Amino acid sequence: MLVTRRMGYSFLFHTLTSLIEWLDMKDSTCPLMLRRLAVDCTINRLWIKRNARLHNITSTTPPILFKGIDRLIRNAISARRGRRKFRNLMRLCKWLNRF
Structure with a gap:
């Protein structure tokens, strides 16, 4: 929930279908590449x-x-910052700058 909230969304995914639909939708809140990257990193x-x-x-707390x-x-963004799709992601992503 913290990942989606920091990206500007206020909902949770209760099914895999809703997550996939979110990845397919077009909106101006967050770039598609950043949403895909966030999902990939979260699952990993x-x-x-x-x-x-x-x-x-061993156990880990949610903040960690x-x-x-x-x-x-x-x-991931820093390693690919020379690529066109990744060039402005660090600047566009407000929630990355909060930590």
Whole structure:
């Protein structure tokens, strides 16, 4: 929820279908590339934390999990900042600058 709220949205995804519909919709709140990147990074980080909980019996708090997602998104944008679709994402993404 924190990821979507920081992107300017005020809803949750209760199904995979609603998440996919959100990725397909066109709006001016947040660029499509940033939404795709946020979903990819969130799924990646949740999968890593899930495996850590199952195999290492470690737990992570939501703020720490969000910081990991935030860092992953920043790194992905920075690594691709020369590409046309990524060039302005760091500046456009208000919620990345809050941390």
